[in-house]
Amino acid sequence: MINFVLSRLVRAIVTIFAVMTFAFVVLRLSGDPAQVMLGPDVPTSAIEAFRSRWGLDQPLWMQYLAYIRSILTGDFGTSMRDGMPAARLVLERIPSTLQLTVPALVLQLAIGIPAGVYAALHRQSATDRGVIFLSVLGFTVPSFVLGLLLVLVFAVTFAILPSGGYGSWQHAILPALTMSIGGIGILARFSRSAMIEVMGQPYVRTASAKGMAWRDVVWRHALPNAAVPIVTIVGFMVGSLIAGAVVVESIFSWPGIGRLLVVSVTNRDLPVVQCILLMIASAMVVSNLIVDLLYGWLDPRLRSQAAH
Amino acid sequence: MTVIDTATAQRGRGFAERLLLRTRNAAPFSVGLGIIWLAAMVFIAIFADVLRPYGITAMDLSSRLVGPGHPTHWLGTDELGRDVLSRLLQSIRISLVIAFGATILSAVFGTALGFAAAKFRGVVEHLVLALADFQAALPFLIMSLALLAFFGSSMWLLVCLMGFYGWERYARIARGLAISASAQGYASAVVQLGATPMRVYFRHILPNIASTLIVSMTLTFPEIILMESGLSFLGLGVQPPQSSLGNMVGFGREYLTTAPWIMLAPAMIIMLTTLSISLVGDWLRDKLDPTVR
Numbered sequence: 001m002i003n004f005v006l007s008r009l010v011r012a013i014v015t016i017f018a019v020m021t022f023a024f025v026v027l028r029l030s031g032d033p034a035q036v037m038l039g040p041d042v043p044t045s046a047i048e049a050f051r052s053r054w055g056l057d058q059p060l061w062m063q064y065l066a067y068i069r070s071i072l073t074g075d076f077g078t079s080m081r082d083g084m085p086a087a088r089l090v091l092e093r094i095p096s097t098l099q100l101t102v103p104a105l106v107l108q109l110a111i112g113i114p115a116g117v118y119a120a121l122h123r124q125s126a127t128d129r130g131v132i133f134l135s136v137l138g139f140t141v142p143s144f145v146l147g148l149l150l151v152l153v154f155a156v157t158f159a160i161l162p163s164g165g166y167g168s169w170q171h172a173i174l175p176a177l178t179m180s181i182g183g184i185g186i187l188a189r190f191s192r193s194a195m196i197e198v199m200g201q202p203y204v205r206t207a208s209a210k211g212m213a214w215r216d217v218v219w220r221h222a223l224p225n226a227a228v229p230i231v232t233i234v235g236f237m238v239g240s241l242i243a244g245a246v247v248v249e250s251i252f253s254w255p256g257i258g259r260l261l262v263v264s265v266t267n268r269d270l271p272v273v274q275c276i277l278l279m280i281a282s283a284m285v286v287s288n289l290i291v292d293l294l295y296g297w298l299d300p301r302l303r304s305q306a307a308h
Numbered sequence: 309m310t311v312i313d314t315a316t317a318q319r320g321r322g323f324a325e326r327l328l329l330r331t332r333n334a335a336p337f338s339v340g341l342g343i344i345w346l347a348a349m350v351f352i353a354i355f356a357d358v359l360r361p362y363g364i365t366a367m368d369l370s371s372r373l374v375g376p377g378h379p380t381h382w383l384g385t386d387e388l389g390r391d392v393l394s395r396l397l398q399s400i401r402i403s404l405v406i407a408f409g410a411t412i413l414s415a416v417f418g419t420a421l422g423f424a425a426a427k428f429r430g431v432v433e434h435l436v437l438a439l440a441d442f443q444a445a446l447p448f449l450i451m452s453l454a455l456l457a458f459f460g461s462s463m464w465l466l467v468c469l470m471g472f473y474g475w476e477r478y479a480r481i482a483r484g485l486a487i488s489a490s491a492q493g494y495a496s497a498v499v500q501l502g503a504t505p506m507r508v509y510f511r512h513i514l515p516n517i518a519s520t521l522i523v524s525m526t527l528t529f530p531e532i533i534l535m536e537s538g539l540s541f542l543g544l545g546v547q548p549p550q551s552s553l554g555n556m557v558g559f560g561r562e563y564l565t566t567a568p569w570i571m572l573a574p575a576m577i578i579m580l581t582t583l584s585i586s587l588v589g590d591w592l593r594d595k596l597d598p599t600v601r
Contacts, residue, residue, distance in 0.1 A: 011438075011441060014438065014441070015438070015441045015442055015444075015445045016445070018438065018441075018442045018445075019442065019445055019446060022442070022446075023454075026454065026455060136583065136586050136587065136590075137583065139586075140530060140534075140579060140582040140583045140586050141579050141582075142534045142537055142538060142541075142554075142578055142579075142582075143538075144537075144538060144541045144554070144557060144558075145557060145575040145578060145579060148557070148561055148564060148571060148575070149575070151564065152564060152568060156564065156565050239444070239447045240447065242447050242450070243447035243448070243449040243450055246449060246450065246453065246542070247449075247538055247541065247542065250542060251561075261450065261453065262453070262542055265453055265454060265544070266543075273454055276450075277446070277450065277451075277454060280446065280447065280450055281445045281446050284444070284445045284446065284447070285445050288444060288445070
């Protein structure tokens with residue numbers, strides 16, 4: 001077990017390091033930030049001053065070492081736009097992003113899994129077909145289309161919910177709904193097929209053959225085994241929630257990380273973009289790590305495999 | 309054989325009826341609709357130049373923001389009086405071309421990496437796995453956002469970037485299948501006959517695993533369409549004056565209350581197309597992929 005956890009931890013650290021290097025290389029090599037920030041017709045002396053101020057005149061590997069050193073000490077640089085520490089700008093936005101992603105994730109779990117399991121237990125029924133159809137529809141509708149349609153219906157036509165902005169809980173309804181629908185579809189579909197597969201296993205047949213109550217067969221034998229693949233998919237969905245936040249926050253002018261990323265990317269505000277990339281990557285690595293560990297806990301076979 | 313038998317049995321009926329019957333036997337109704345829709349989209353993509361009534365930048369300032377159903381502008385016009393139908397046809401072409409090119413690229417790239425991992429094992433395999441880990445750590449949309457904004461958006465960059473989407477899926481499948489295939493008789497037989505590794509992998513193993521790869525292409529294709537339209541919606545994908553489905557929705561958003569048709573037409577196309585590909589892809593998977601049965 002210790003070997004299993006250790007190997008996963010090493011992989012996680014290597015991955016974070018790779019993302020750090022990627023962010024540095026791509027964002028530094030892609031263009032001269034001095035030129036972009038200051039505009040085309042500033043004197044050379046101003047550009048030189050800007051470069052030495054931000055350490056852009058040093059050789060690339062020196063910049064890289066300085067960058068790694070400062071990140072390890074918790075310093076993510078200063079926003080080139082408004083001179084605030086990048087980390088503070090990003091941290092300020094985290095709560096509002098969580099206010100959307102957490103309800104969206106809860107909705108996905110609370111609707112997606114029961115719908116899929118129910119459809120699997122009532123295979124070929126009208127409900128099953130309905131669940132399949134709705135889930136396919138759910139994950140093929142892009143979130144920006146869905147978001148705009150919801151705005152058109154609930155904010156423009158019926159005028160019962162705000163079309164965008166931040167403040168009350170009403171403001172969060174449409175964005176959280178938009179964010180959750182794709183995941184609900186994926187989860188429903190996935191739980192359905194996982195459950196169908198488990199229900200066909202010999203141990204389920206044995207359990208019902210020996211006269212066990214149907215409810216117990218489902219809850220004690222089928223569901224725990226179906227949980228393994230479902231947990232994996234939930235882990236992947238955290239990533240799509242974060243990516244979804246970029247689009248959804250832009251539609252509903254929600255002041256979260258996603259919007260900050262889009263704005264900083266258009267302004268070429270390097271430190272902020274780097275900081276966001278690293279934070280998202282760390283969040284993803286941690287969630288993948290949790291999924292891996294949970295997986296090992298749910299399925300003892302994997303643990304022993306990794307240890308050998 | 310069976311095809312000929314049914315054909316003789318149905319000789320008395322009209323051609324259209326026979327065709328309908330045969331597709332109904334072969335595929336469910338929804339899949340048939342999906343195939344028809346996709347065929348129409350491909351037709352539009354190929355003949356967009358001939359089909360569209362106006363140029364995509366041709367402005368008709370006297371009839372701006374005209375609603376759908378107008379005698380000369382069937383789907384209405386946008387804020388500059390540009391014909392929505394013409395722009396829609398061109399957008400379908402651009403979006404499909406990008407998605408198609410990118411799907412091919414990512415299949416080739418991923419399969420090649422998967423084969424390399426299967427052939428050399430050891431360090432190469434670890435490197436490919438580390439790359440896949442890296443990809444899993446960064447949502448693709450966010451990575452492409454950073455890359456596009458910093459390198460500036462061009463059509464080529466966009467296709468190449470989208471071409472990295474989903475490569476790890478092909479790599480994983482190709483690696484797993486190639487490892488198990490190389491343990492089978494036919495692979496060792498051609499190795500014994502002196503075939504080069506290239507020949508073994510591409511002439512013998514590839515055709516045997518092609519159906520699984522094609523099925524994953526049907527999974528990647530709609531996702532790439534969604535990714536490209538999402539980026540274009542954020543203003544970082546296809547750039548004006550060129551237009552794609554996502555970028556039409558993005559600009560139409562400004563006129564959501566006054567002229568919703570600008571945004572609804574491309575939105576419907578995106579939804580129906582991805583829906584059709586998913587339906588047809590699922591059906592194909594049941595037919596072709598031996599691993600799901």
